[in-house]
Amino acid sequence: MTRSRHQAAARPRRQRRTAALLGTVLFLVLAASGAAHAAWTTAASTATGSVTSGKVSIAQSDYDQLKFDYTTGSSTTTKPITITNGSVPAAYALTFSAVASPAALAGAVTVTTWPVTAAANCTASTTLPGNQTVVTWASATPLTGSLAANGFVVLCVRTAMSSTTMSTYAGGQVAVRLDLSAAVGTNWKAQAESVTVTQTVPDVSRPTSPTNLTATSTTDAAATLTWTAASDNVGVAIYRLYRDGERVGGDLAGRTYTDTGLNVGTTYVYTVDAVDAAGNFSDQSTPASVTTSPTPSATTWYRVKSGTLCVTGSTRTNGAVTVEACDETKATQLWKYEGTNSAFISSKDAPGLVWQRPTPGFKTIVVAVGDATEPGQQWSGDLVGNGVYRFTIGPNKNKPDCAYVPANTAGTALKVQPCAAAASQQFTLTAANG
Secondary structure, three states, X not given: OOHHHXXXXXXXXXXXXXXXXXXXXXXXXXXXXXXXXXXXXXXXXXXXXXXXXXXXXXXXXXXXXHOEEOEOOEOEEEEEEEEEEOOOOEEEEXXXXXXXXXXXXXXXXXXXXXXXXXXXXXXXXXXXXXXXXXXXXXXXXXXXXXXXXXXXXXXXXXXXXXXXXXXXXXXXXXXXXXXXXXXXXXXXXXXXXXXXXXEEOOOOOOOOOOEEEEEEEEOOOOEEEEEEOOOOOOOEEEEEEEEOOEEEEEEEOOOEEEEOOOEOOOEEEEEEEEEEOOOOEOOOOOOEEEEOOOOOOOOOXXXXXXXXXXXXXXXXXXXXXXXXXXXOOOHHHEEEEEOOOOEEEEEOOOOOEEEEOOXXXXXXXXXXXXXXXXXXXXXXXXXXXXXXXXXXXXXXXXXXXXXXXXXXXXXXXXXXXXXXOOHHHOEEEEEOOO
């Protein structure tokens, strides 16, 4: 091999050694004069770096405080809303929207908004600064602004209704939604969760009283009453009827009612009032006095009462007529007065049996088979007071005997004695319902 070939073969090995040396020590000759040079004496390394990005976010607090019930004594509410930004400066937009019943109510509530330095500066007595924004719940006009990184703004929100508006929309309700968003440019956006609160206009106005309460018909056991409608700012829901101060008939949608199960020959005093859907009720109407027929009907079954007890009969001939606790399920307590001047007092549970005056020397009233020729079965019913009956029987019409109850105790038998103004001789006839 010639010298030149040896040199060519050795050159790559020298170049590899030279490259390796450059990784540790590098000499640089700067000028032909050789006056300056520089050297690196450390190992080479890769340059690194990082960028931490900010977060676009937006949040609110205290919007739920705007839940409110408007009344004539409290027609305005003032509450702070705090809007908080994330770590990137951003523009925000706050929008109110509403669903109301009736729909016009949303446009009847004035919403005034202005910024304050702190929530404590947003109170009912806070004076409007002059730069406030005035809208209604129906306007859906966005409130906009900018926030620094991690910044916040407090908005004072005042909502109000006039007394006229409250009267117009009594019973109404508006559900108000807050939508809040933030944006940086056109690509970075954030949306807060929507929040909804409800504001109501309670109906506190009372209906007027019904008028012209009148009994259109009466019988011995019932009275039918009618009245003229009451008026209300929202509307009357029901009427309530009272007999002698006690409610009868339940909730009445109409303006007429037939009251049944009344006592014969009795005067009752009725009143009626009106109630709206909010539960406001009117004063009671002018009273109406109604008196049932004093004559028992020959087709009606009655409970004959002595005080708190009801007269009951035996189901066997010559069984005693007694008193016991009233029980509407017992047919033995039902009697029919068949006649006007003198009549049978017939048993419903034991058909054909009637009251019979005792024979001389035996004073207990019994039931016996009805006999039109038997004078001891011919009773007269005399109205001696408001709803108070007295049952009389011969033999001496000038000095009749009367049925009476010796004691107000269950099981006591009815007897006869000379008629007198005694409570033990007084009975009421109450028509049985059904």
